[in-house]
Amino acid sequence: MADIDSLKQALAVSPDNVLLMLLLGDALLEQFSLEEARQQFENVLQLEPANAVAKTQVAQILDLSGKSSEAIVRLEQVSGESPNFAPAWLLRAKLALNENNSTEARECYDKAITLDAAMSDIDLLKRIRQAGGRTPTPPPENIQPQATSDFQAGAYFDPDFEEDDDEFDDSTPFGPPPSAASELEMDFVQKADTDFTKVGGMECVKEDIRMKILYPMENKELFEAYGKKAGGGVLLYGPPGCGKTLISRATAGEINAKFMSVGLHQILDMWIGKSEEKLHEIFELARRNAPSVLFFDEVDALAADRKDMRTSAGRTLINQFLAEMDGRQDENDGVLILGATNAPWHLDSAFLRPGRFDRLIFVPPPDEPARAEIIKIMGEGKPLAGLDAAALAKRLKDFSGADIKAVFDQAIEASLAEAMKSGKIVPVTQRQLVKTTKKVKPSTLKWFESAKNYAIYANQSGFYDDVLEHLGIQK
Ligand SMILES: Nc1ncnc2c1ncn2[C@@H]1O[C@H](COP(=O)(O)OP(=O)(O)OP(=O)(O)O)[C@@H](O)[C@H]1O
Numbered sequence: 001m002a003d004i005d006s007l008k009q010a011l012a013v014s015p016d017n018v019l020l021m022l023l024l025g026d027a028l029l030e031q032f033s034l035e036e037a038r039q040q041f042e043n044v045l046q047l048e049p050a051n052a053v054a055k056t057q058v059a060q061i062l063d064l065s066g067k068s069s070e071a072i073v074r075l076e077q078v079s080g081e082s083p084n085f086a087p088a089w090l091l092r093a094k095l096a097l098n099e100n101n102s103t104e105a106r107e108c109y110d111k112a113i114t115l116d117a118a119m120s121d122i123d124l125l126k127r128i129r130q131a132g133g134r135t136p137t138p139p140p141e142n143i144q145p146q147a148t149s150d151f152q153a154g155a156y157f158d159p160d161f162e163e164d165d166d167e168f169d170d171s172t173p174f175g176p177p178p179s180a181a182s183e184l185e186m187d188f189v190q191k192a193d194t195d196f197t198k199v200g201g202m203e204c205v206k207e208d209i210r211m212k213i214l215y216p217m218e219n220k221e222l223f224e225a226y227g228k229k230a231g232g233g234v235l236l237y238g239p240p241g242c243g244k245t246l247i248s249r250a251t252a253g254e255i256n257a258k259f260m261s262v263g264l265h266q267i268l269d270m271w272i273g274k275s276e277e278k279l280h281e282i283f284e285l286a287r288r289n290a291p292s293v294l295f296f297d298e299v300d301a302l303a304a305d306r307k308d309m310r311t312s313a314g315r316t317l318i319n320q321f322l323a324e325m326d327g328r329q330d331e332n333d334g335v336l337i338l339g340a341t342n343a344p345w346h347l348d349s350a351f352l353r354p355g356r357f358d359r360l361i362f363v364p365p366p367d368e369p370a371r372a373e374i375i376k377i378m379g380e381g382k383p384l385a386g387l388d389a390a391a392l393a394k395r396l397k398d399f400s401g402a403d404i405k406a407v408f409d410q411a412i413e414a415s416l417a418e419a420m421k422s423g424k425i426v427p428v429t430q431r432q433l434v435k436t437t438k439k440v441k442p443s444t445l446k447w448f449e450s451a452k453n454y455a456i457y458a459n460q461s462g463f464y465d466d467v468l469e470h471l472g473i474q475k
């Protein structure tokens with residue numbers, strides 16, 4: 001949202017700037033300062049009496065103030081004066097739907113997206129259709145579709161008219177609007193581009209994941225005999241840069257499954273007000289694509305003590321998330337739900353109940369052999385001379401995978417700079433790598449400073465036992 005104060009300041013400098021007024025009006029409207037917002041739009045109309053944007057926004061404000069009939073009349077006027085102004089038609093569709101006039105809602109909606117395909121609003125369309133709004137056959141001349149309390153949805157339909165099964169067949173000259181699923185698919189479904197061979201160390205994590213999804217898929221009957229199914233929830237936690245995101249991606253590649261990566265901030269920001277619905281659609285998409293890996297990065301975004309989670313909207317999102325994880329029986333079969341966080345202490349304990357994230361995996365910084373493996377992986381396909389992975393690994397105590405990557409990146413950049421000067425390939429030497437290790441500081445220690453306190457003082461049900469063990473502290 002544009003900053004209201006700076007818009008006001010800008011307007012004080014150029015008081016007749018219509019664009020600034022509209023922006024300020026929008027910003028005020030967004031924070032529900034209806035009167036002030038309306039004033040801005042009225043100011044625009046003083047300068048430009050036919051401004052369709054300002055008129056439509058005034059109508060919206062009227063509707064929000066409970067004066068929906070006046071809003072509808074005004075909007076009809078806008079559509080009369082500026083018939084090609086799509087937002088007015090879209091708002092008309094919403095208002096008509098609120099008045100239970102699904103036929104008119106559908107007409108206005110169709111008109112809006114015919115004029116501007118970008119207006120397509122799948123949720124609105126769904127609601128219109130649920131209310132019975134289909135593309136109508138024209139009503140008889142003498143009957144005007146009106147919003148009346150006894151209006152029967154579908155009263156103007158040809159009784160023989162059969163709605164085509166295809167949801168969006170009747171939509172626009174621009175072709176059908178993208179379905180909710182395909183939009184989501186574009187946003188979230190990714191091709192699995194890596195597998196376990198690209199992840200150094202982490203043997204326990206790999207085995208846990210195999211046990212949860214790979215083996216049950218390969219040995220379906222055997223697992224069923226023991227009442228075990230593929231899928232479930234696994235929460236990965238640990239210091240930053242140690243491969244939580246990497247191993248999640250690699251899991252999908254390992255089992256050749258679809259990988260869907262969802263940042264919860266993304267859901268909160270992208271779909272204000274309808275994030276639960278979207279979360280549900282994302283789970284549905286994963287179910288349809290099973291076997292699939294549904295990965296929630298920064299799952300602590302759903303922590304109850306976060307600012308945006310204190311609101312009831314945040315709470316309902318948490319509840320929706322939990323409900324999706326619980327699922328109906330069999331619903332989440334073949335869907336591996338991975339969550340990752342480096343602040344597990346912010347998580348609501350409700351997430352950790354059976355059937356939800358019931359496997360908790362600590363992803364520690366790589367130990368020496370794991371570091372050596374990571375070093376080899378980092379070196380693959382690069383011009384190196386005399387790499388001694390084991391010796392280098394020894395020097396990199398407390399380095400995360402990301403820190404090791406930083407060492408390689410810097411050493412490679414230095415060689416590349418040399419190569420540019422000489423015009424031929426200059427390999428990266430062990431000496432150079434060792435030299436670079438001194439420039440990169442290990443980043444995992446800081447995390448343990450916080451984790452240690454939680455592990456010692458808030459270790460309910462042994463949540464942090466692995467952390468204590470890693471730190472060599474007696475449980
Ligand atoms: N075990 C590993 N094997 C190979 N590369 C690794 C490993 N761990 C980390 N890396 C490298 O470090 C990068 C960062 O790791 P990743 O993003 O998976 O860490 P993370 O644990 O998810 O961190 P954050 O908590 O900050 O999200 C990876 O892209 C990869 O290049």
Ligand SMILES: [Mg+2]
Pocket residue numbers: 244245246297340
């Ligand atoms: Mg990560």
